Amino acid sequence: MEVEKKETQSKETIRRSERQAFIDNLKFSLYLLRKNPLVMAGILMVVFFVVTALLSHVLVDPATAGVYDFSKNYGWSKDAWFQWGVQARIIDEFHVFGTDGWGRDILHMMILALPLDLSIAVAIVSGAVAFGVCLGAVAGFVGGKLDEAILRITDIFFAFPGLVLAMVFAAVFGRNMVSLVMAVLAVWWPVYVRLIRGQVLAEKERAYIQALKAAGLGRVRILFRHILPNTIYPILVQATLDLGGVILTFSALMFLGFSPNPAMPELGNLASDGIGHFFEAPWLIVFPGLAILTIALAFNLLGDGLRDVLDPRLRR
Amino acid sequence: MKIYVYIIRRLILMIFVLFGVSVIVFVLARGFPSALDPAAMYITEHTTAEQYAKIVEDHGFNKPLYVQYFYWLQDVFGGDWGVSKWAASQPTYKVFFDRFPYTVELTVVAVLMTVAIGIPLGIISAIRNNKIEDHVSRLIALTGYSTPSYWMGYVLQLIFFYYFYMWGLPYLPNKGMVDEFLLGTIPRVSGVPILDGLLAGNLTYAWSALVHVLMPAFTLAFISLGTLARLIRASMLEVMRQDYIILARSKGLAERVVIYRHAMKNALIPAVTLTGLLFAGLLGGAMITEYVFTWPGVGRMSLQAVFQGDSNFLLLYSLVLAAIIVFTNLVVDVLYAFLDPRIKY
């Protein structure tokens, strides 16, 4: 009996100490977050947007977005839509953010656009991270000729000016969601290759990796079980910041006219409707643009805060 | 001896990068004739089927891609960058370099604004760390970082052009790079309006050019001054934690002297690198701002080129800007060596 008690007791203390370590870590991170008011604002805004996106189909009936009849070839001008003869582009007590070219309430459209924009951002960033982790980790860990080759390729992509590559990509592969997402992804992955390559190179030299090598652990195991888990924090920070950046880029493409469907409820696309008549109906651009700004700001505030919290110097 | 070896090595790498850029754009622009027909630049509404076939034959558009690439290279080295139909079929080279100085002017003024506002913002938020000034400047920086440039452009126009005009206040123009009635009144030397105005001694021209560039340049600057401010804040905080700052204080130096003589020099070195990258980034990013302000730069034209399917212009645009981006990085790295004595090549 006595042995069991000691056994369960030590098992209990063991579980407690594991939980204790986790709680200690959490308590410390919260302490740092509280210290910075901007981060708290960031967290609240992100939570607000995610919740609104999830409930968007409840808040607003998706049918109101209207259907863009592909059969009729409207060509490129937007005016073809006006035959609907619906009161367009006015601001009144019913439509607090005003209506767009097709008489749709802009606030409703923005709410409908949220899930689309957020999911696209998450898709692109996770794609870039996955791509970057593979190439970056291999380049950093293997080194030599392969590392040189991967570096040169990322240099090429970094040399491309602004959106031109994404635009050419979208123009060539047609205006559908997949090609647009691929277009932005094509411009975004090099950031992560460089970030992860740098992290792996730094971590590889640390003493505990040498010790593991000396203990005969396999190179692949060391890379995925030890080096990569220790580089998660910087990737997390960059990914959070990039969620904002991707929404800006993607909506810019839409704004310039690359959207597959002019009536699609996407923030950049909504804003592009106001290009021709900005001074008569400024709300067409101002409110969707403001939405993009606040979403990006939310992610940037959060990412910026995470960087301070996860700063290794502070953690120790 | 060392430094020029490094430069030569970097120049060779640069050629490789430009080659890579040209291949990618070439494959995209010429590889999918159904989407982007290279022959489109040479046909008019009433070219017949055989004429079309003859054009395709002459220009070798039907040949395998790598053969086309060599033809393209031959032409390019011969100075022939093809023709841009949508710009009255003028040679693409002329179309591009007529308007290129305008983009340069816009970007340079934007970078100057970024530096002028970003560095003080960063220093203040570092020195007044975690106090009100720090949070305010961080908020400005992050807002700039998250603002869609087109939204910023239109909002500025709405206020400083439309409403100011309505309220009778002195308003900023929102179109073009100089007043219409002044166009062409002075000889074109560098092509940069402000510079040409000054060179020609025509102050009204130069002033009008400056006034025109303010709003678009600020739109561009607002996005990047956040990045610069944040970097300066981070590097200032990092430097202020260093041991040699403690030694400087232990010498009895006033805090002001410690910051300006010891901390500043170390903290601003990374800013040089970032300013170089920002300049390169703005060159590309100017596209949307030029579109919003109808600024006659190459960025706006590249947008038209994409919609018009003009692969000649896109190739030229990508290569010239890529060359500038890579060259700026080289200049910045070499400059880094002069500022930080520890780095030797």
Next chain:
Amino acid sequence: MTEREVLLKIEDLKLNFHTYRGEVKALNGADLTVYRGEVLSLVGESGCGKSTAAHAILGLLPDNAYILGGRIIFKGEDLLKKSGAEIREIRAKQIAMIFQDPMTYLNPVLTAGTQLREVFDLNEDFLKQETILSLENPGRKPDYDIYLTTRTSGETAQDARVSKGDLKATANRLSRDFLTLTQLPDPERIMTQYPHELSGGMRQRVMIAMALARRPYLLIADEITSALDVTVQAQILQFLKALRDKTDAAILFITHDLSVAAELSDRIAVMYGGSVVEVAPTAELFQRPLHPYTQLLQKSIPDVRKVEKRLDSIPGFVPDMISPPSGCRFHPRCPYAREKCHLEKPPMIEVEKGRFVACYNYEVQAS
């Protein structure tokens, strides 16, 4: 021993650091006296507060440090009550500090010369006086004795007009002289070099020159030999011993290495857990250590001459300063710990002339 003049007296200094884990109680009543012209070693393990106390003297503490109590009397005045400008004046002319790792304490982007000349900008009077002397007789050899004697308070700056150019030239000359004083070969070249171009030993000598150039009354050396190789350490120690006899400035030598302290100092103060536990003349401290910690510390140091003796290690671990042990902070590891040691912190008492110890039962094990 005649009653010597007291230069610096730290009385019951209490200091905490705010960290995310809680309050680090770095100093809980440190008492220390430095006499004029002596070499006092402050010995203790990491975390005992020796470096914190030194930084507190000059007010160089990080901003998460809070002084809870106590006084630092320097030449009769409490430094803690002084204003920023007054403290800077003292740092510039009265107390100079040399730091541990020469690699990080010199500014990497400024030449050694610039960083050394800077010291003279704040010593206008000394600079002006030297300029006048060198103008009167140009061929004058550098008078190292003057450089090393601390300034008498009477030295006021003559009001003779001296040109900026002369002052700058003298600053250069003085910088070279002080580099030669610290046995640095070819000072001319070193002035133009950047810190990363110098070796560890040379960088440390540049820092020593910076300190001596201020002709201070008190020189604080914070572990200045710990980051150096054995042979370079020996060079610096020999220089300090020679310096000790030539200058009338007091040296507060902070180290964790009892052997280095043995070689250099007139008196040794041992610190543990944020307070001074024993102070004694060097020879007596080694022959008859009174505090249990000093005894155990001496037994756990490997002595290159005695080969077979198995080292005694001090049981337990270095105390956690966030929740330190009550009363005397050494009681968990002390073989003689009694009930009283758990309750109250033992006061520092003068057991014999010049010998202090903070322990309740030092008589028990001394007899």
Next chain:
Amino acid sequence: MKGAILTVRNLKTWFPMRGGILQRISGYLKAVDDVSFDVLEGETLGLVGESGAGKTTVANTLLRLVPHHDGEAYFKDTEIFSAKGRDLRNLRRSMQIIFQDPYASLDPRQTVMSMLMEVLRTHGIVSDKSEAREKALELLNKVGMTDEHLFRYPHEFSGGQRQRIAVARALALDPVFMFLDEPTSFLDVSVQASALNLLKDLQADRRLTYVFISHNLSVVRYMSDRIAVMYLGKVVEIADKKVIYVSPEHPYTYFLMAAIPVPDPTYKRKEVLLTGDIPSPVNAPSGCRFRTRCPFATDRCTREEPPLTEIRAGHWVACHYVGSLDFEKIGAGMAASAA
């Protein structure tokens, strides 16, 4: 030598320095240059020298953490640098290393349990979880720690405790040979003594062979049986510890021993000082590398590199003028000039 468990012959570890446009190799940083020594079974060989001597590089090269340039090394008749597959795995099991910085030698994201488990499972020493936990507890007790430390993260331990965990992890593979790369230089004196005693007891208990690397000569004297002194990538003297401290033959060893601080104020140290600084290993001096600082240096030392010769049983020195050096004269000369 007879009974040697590790023999090293003409080991060279050169790091290529690349320059020029095509990044061709323009020279070598000869961190370890033609080093030969033996380590007898069950003894502790002290490897001593100042920074830049190449002590750590020797250990890293022999453990194949750093590529070797030339030379061979045999560990119990297995050639280390050409070992592959099964031989290499056995080498990895029998030779282990303890690093200097306790804060960097443990993965911050792993608990002690998963650290030990991983090593045990990789080499198939343990089949299932419960046996692994038992073995882990046994290892922890062997290094003086208890089961409540099992599920803690490295940042919850002091420097001394972390070093003990690193030792436990090394012991998990039941090695016979261990490199100790300055294991106690980060620890305080009081904790250092208990760590050194732990290593000594483990050596006696499991008949381990150590190479103890350090720049602290008093600690090396306490731990070692024989001592090898290195200067700028070369071994200059190897001798039994009783001999080398009392009557060193190589000038550098003489200055090194004279520079050791001693915890006794009455001890009058020889007024002997090595001047100048350690030259950069990139363009090391020709011939004998110590000639730039050696008071006895002649032009022969510049031309000809002195080979490591056995002047007496077990006493090797690399100097042209062994035996004919009058250290006393040097001592007196220096004392005069220093006054």
